[in-house]
Ligand SMILES: Nc1ncnc2c1ncn2[C@@H]1O[C@H](COP(=O)(O)OP(=O)(O)OP(=O)(O)O)[C@@H](O)[C@H]1O
């Protein structure tokens with residue numbers, strides 16, 4: 001068996017639902033060897049973000065080089081990269097590689113706490129997105145990237161196309177978690193649209209859904225799957241992870257990374 005590996009470059013969540021911790025759990029569930037480079041250490045839990053401390057640029061670089069020069073990953077994702085300097089470092093490291101690169105453009109935590117400096121948005125657009133294989137914004141993030149409001153499926157389609165044709169990503173998935181009705185995401189790969197739809201579960205235990213979704217996509221790309229296959233696998237995985245999400249903590253509980261193994265069983269509400 002050939003072992004495939006994936007690297008996440010992101011912030012931490014000591015409560016284990018989002019960020020690096022969620023990514024590593026998702027890599028493990030997809031049977032891909034997981035590695036991480038930490039950009040910021042975040043004191044957070046299911047109730048929100050209490051404090052953020054950024055690591056220094058030389059230290060982030062040392063972590064990256066330690067991994068890359070030893071166990072070069074088969075795919076890489078970025079999550080929380082808060083500052084322009086961090087983005088410039090990562091862009092410099094990834095610009096001449098052919099490793100598939102997934103961007104989860106984490107800007108604001110579900111709790112409302114900003115996880116990216118506002119002035120960094122231009123840099124993610126101009127320096128990182130052109131290097132990416134897939135970008136996975138939620139609706140508010142896609143709005144900030146493309147500069148128009150997204151209310152309908154047609155708006156989401158238009159945004160995905162702008163991210164590919166104008167900003168330079170190979171593919172984009174605009175996630176429908178924040179829209180009304182079914183949980184419908186739109187993938188645009190430069191040629192075609194693919195719609196990924198599931199029922200909307202009436203739960204607020206959705207801490208870290210975006211991190212987990214993009215980590216599964218990264219793991220599948222590491223295994224050599226196509227963008228479409230990887231995104232479809234991500235959707236299937238996150239749907240079970242939300243269906244069987246965990247009532248842990250006092251706020252928005254985490255998704256369940258072994259939800260896919262519980263298919264057919266009732267969730268915590270007995271449904
Ligand atoms: N209540 C729900 N029921 C089913 N699927 C959902 C629900 N909420 C979100 N999803 C799905 O979860 C995935 C992540 O979408 P979402 O828009 O929540 O991302 P996000 O806001 O980046 O997540 P987060 O900020 O928590 O990391 C998408 O596939 C979306 O359709």
Ligand SMILES: Cc1ncc(COP(=O)(O)O)c(N)n1
Nearest residue numbers: 011012018019109110207208
């Ligand atoms: C380190 C880190 N990265 C990403 C998120 C987004 O997840 P959510 O929006 O569910 O809080 C987070 N809370 N923390």
